[in-house]
Ligand code: FES
């Protein structure tokens with residue numbers, strides 16, 4: 005079985021205990037600190053990354069389950085921070101403390117990748133696992149909406 | 160020239176002084192500013208002398224780059240942006256050429272505790288003066304260069320223009336010469352119509368970093384050779400570790416050490432904990448699970464918060480210690496046309512920022528270095544000075560972005576623990592608490608019981624008011640002999656916003672059984688709740704529209720000292736009512752509720768629109784009206800209010816920390832559920848009265864108005880009258 009995984013396009017050979025959650029492998033071993041710890045139980049979404057393109061809670065996934073697969077973190081969502089959602093987040097001035105926002109953006113990016121023009125209910129459903137204690141929900145929804153509407157306009 | 164001043168106001172910093180205070184070797188112009196002492200500062204940082212030291216500065220380099228060095232902690236409320244706007248505006252700087260640097264803990268930055276929504280109130284004018292002084296000196300330097308009167312020079316957007324011939328010089332070209340000019344004593348400040356940044360919706364200076372994951376928080380510090388920690392605390396305040404067995408834990412992969420952390424004689428000491436140091440947080444936590452610990456619960460081992468709340472609810476029915484009396488309440492009650500009484504309850508709250516308590520500490524022989532998400536870096540210096548037995552000045556604190564704080568990150572018990580783990584291992588240690596430890600080891604918002612009794616005359620005017628409040632006060636955390644709220648704690652009731660003529664305020668006995676701390680908006684949460692819900696009940700009793708009732712109550716306040724309070728309260732009340740469509744026709748099961756409150760020198764009113772569906776509460780829309788004086792950055796102010804609505808909804812609906820057998824039962828977001836996106840109102844509208852008064856903060860004052868407006872709306876929609884928060888407590 006492969007003992008490597010790809011993170012933001014770069015191959016990494018895993019030399020740790022395969023039971024270690026991907027979150028801690030990213031944060032403590034590789035120092036990809038953009039992915040945050042909030043709960044460790046899949047309850048808050050702060051640790052959301054993409055595993056083969058699917059939004060996934062990295063606190064629940066052991067490294068061993070990511071072997072041979074592609075991981076994308078917030079650092080790798082776009083080469084230069086210009087993913088439409090990243091731009092929309094700035095335009096709508098979403099972040100307060102910002103701690104939850106990597107997870108929020110990764111969840112939203114996963115939603116739009118599969119469903120470029122979701123309904124409000126679909127946005128709620130995709131984002132309900134991402135908590136924000138600063139209370140930026142209204143702006144998050146506006147930012148996602150704006151990107152979705154642009155996509156619709158372009159289609 | 161020494162970088163100190165015997166008078167307030169801007170001063171020039173020489174190159175050497177600037178280097179010494181900023182660590183930056185640079186020429187150009189550096190203007191220091193001393194910030195006034197904070198009266199009643201929440202931070203008990205030793206602030207003595209801070210008002211005679213330069214504690215923030217603006218630097219214009221010879222290439223024109225402009226930097227603001229500032230010691231406030233950035234917690235997401237955009238303080239750095241607001242202060243940059245204040246300086247840049249007066250300086251006539253180009254916004255894109257200005258950067259802001261966060262100061263490390265140092266006396267030179269003045270009292271650094273960030274809280275009480277005070278940063279803006281205190282720092283706004285001195286920052287503007289610093290900018291204005293620098294501008295005047297740049298203009299003077301240009302005038303000298305051209306040999307023309309200063310009046311013929313105009314500073315605009317990082318350049319000075321010669322009015323006689325339209326030639327210009329950039330700030331960078333003038334910076335060195337400006338440093339040779341006299342610092343004006345009282346530089347002229349702009350009038351509001353001249354502002355280009357203040358009051359404009361500027362983006363926060365750090366948003367670009369946030370969206371690519373590059374903004375580093377306390378939990379994100381990574382150093383060569385860094386190790387990672389995990390802790391399990393003594394679960395009960397005043398308890399202790401009797402013994403522990405770490406044999407198995409020490410065999411676990413990656414484990415470096417298992418450390419017993421004992422409390423120290425410091426107000427922000429750890430409660431006591433077992434800590435593990437390992438090569439990753441995960442290994443540390445795995446090993447911690449294997450440590451067998453024998454705790455002794457101590458004197459609070461019986462604490463049961465539900466039983467305690469019930470006990471306080473009973474106690475507030477009976478007379479307590481009088482704190483304030485005026486007029487003749489007995490006579491007012493005697494001659495009342497209507498009398499009404501009600502009891503309001505609230506539970507403990509945990510701040511639960513999305514980033515749990517986190518810091519990195521490196522204890523070395525020559526001192527100690529800290530990277531912490533903190534609201535009080537000077538407090539860390541003091542606590543670690545005590546713990547390590549060293550001069551607090553030997554503790555360098557790097558203030559990291561906090562992933563939310565809400566008052567909790569004033570208390571540096573988590574930094575004490577990281578220091579203990581670093582000292583034991585000699586390595587830099589990053590300690591990030593688990594969510595469970597974060598929930599269970601807080602400095603909690605007080606549980607509270609309040610009894611209000613009031614009398615109305617025939618016309619429905621309030622003639623008498625008794626307010627009895629029982630809650631363990633914050634002071635108990637520092638002095639356990641404090642067993643009831645003080646007169647100061649009850650000040651908001653004594654200074655009753657309705658100017659009640661016949662008033663009695665009583666303090667109920669309420670010893671603390673856990674650590675009590677500041678939680679965003681503090682006591683204003685339950686005062687605002689009780690006063691506003693009770694007022695709604697009085698309106699109901701009088702058969703009157705709640706808005707009308709509120710209006711009359713405020714207009715009837717004839718206390719001449721409360722004129723401003725009445726005007727500003729009515730201002731936000733009217734604005735919220737108008738924007739929220741008060742009085743409009745609503746479908747069955749819908750209702751509007753209103754509340755108004757002032758705290759931390761700002762005024763907020765909210766109209767909440769709810770729909771009831773069985774016991775489901777849907778909030779459709781919230782209209783917030785705000786009077787925080789001159790609005791420095793409308794976008795950031797709006798964001799603060801949006802956040803206050805969401806936190807207000809969490810505490811109104813769900814959040815409560817429950818104790819059983821001395822320990823917190825809740826652990827994570829399944830049993831301490833904060834509001835999720837699908838429950839958030841789709842529309843939150845924030846409106847400013849723009850009174851132009853002195854700017855006051857907004858981090859906290861929005862929180863108290865939400866819960867009562869929501870509860871009043873539920874009643875208006877045909878639901879029950881809720882008097883206890885949260886209204887949908889989790890069964891834990
Ligand atoms: S840390 Fe993974 S969901 Fe919260």
Ligand code: FES
Nearest residue numbers: 101102104136138
């Ligand atoms: S922005 Fe602070 S937790 Fe979401």
